[in-house]
Amino acid sequence: MTVPAKTIATIVVDVNMPQQPFNGIIEGGIYITKQLDDKIKEQGGMQNRFSYVIGCVIRENDQQVQPKIVAKTIKTKTQLYRPNVIWKMSAPNQINISDVTVDGDITDLQNKKQIMSRHETQRQIAPTSNFNLVFKGDNDLKSGRYLAKVVMKDKQGHIWRFSQHFTVGTPVKTQMVKRWTMKWWYWLLIILLIIITYKLYQHFKQKKQILRHEKKS
Structure with missing residues (x-):
């Protein structure tokens, strides 16, 4: 579709609805972008390209x-x-679940000690979606039994409480970041190379000066 500059155009978008009736909402979006000029593209020129998405919510009834x-x-x-x-x-x-607050923790059942926690606010959860709650640890996760708990609340006052036991078989190790360090003999080798390079430079410089002097003589 071509839209002249500084004008407004109306477009019609066909939407394929589910065959079965549904309650709630379906979320999507209409993606709009400018078509690139093939002539400029062939000539290797640069083009600015802007695009945007118009959000779309479809509801079949008010239930x-x-x-x-x-x-x-x-x-x-x-x-x-x-x-x-x-x-x-x-x-x-x-249905959208908006402004969700998440509070959870992981407890080591061997010593009854809390080892991980998570606090989050204003989380948005999309309809018919899967998502992860990630608890990040600072130390190795040893083999054994653990208990995960979480409480989630939305702005409408709905509350969800979950608790679940899980077992860690193989320990989950903390991986150390390997840093490249230079040993003392690396530095010694670099210093020797610098000295040798400087001596060679001085030698050739002096030799060049002697040749010039002999030519003048």
Whole structure:
């Protein structure tokens, strides 16, 4: 579609609706971008390209849908050199859950000690989506039994409380960042190379001066 400069155009977008009726909302967006000029592209010129997305919410009826959050599996892995506990969650209903506050912790059941925690505010959860709650640790996660707990609240006053036991078989180690360090003999070698290079430079410089003097004589 071509839109002349400084004008407004109306476009019609066809949307394929689900075959089955639904309650709640479906979220999406209309992506708009400028088409590049092929002639300028062939000539190797530079072009500015702007694009934007218009959000779109589709509702089939006015029936209210209650928000729902479901706790799923827990797994552990090392990310960014640190042991993490990743708790998978889902929001199966077709409704936005806005301004969610998250408070959770991980407890080591061997010594009844809290080893990880997470606090988050103003989290947005999309309809029919999966998301992760990630608990980041500072120390190795040893083999044993653990308990994960979390409380989630939205701005409408809905509260979700979850607790789940999980077992760590193979310890999850904290990976140290390897830093490259130069040993003393590296420095000695560099210093020797600098001295040798300087001596050679002086030698050739003196030799060049002697040749010039002999030519003048």
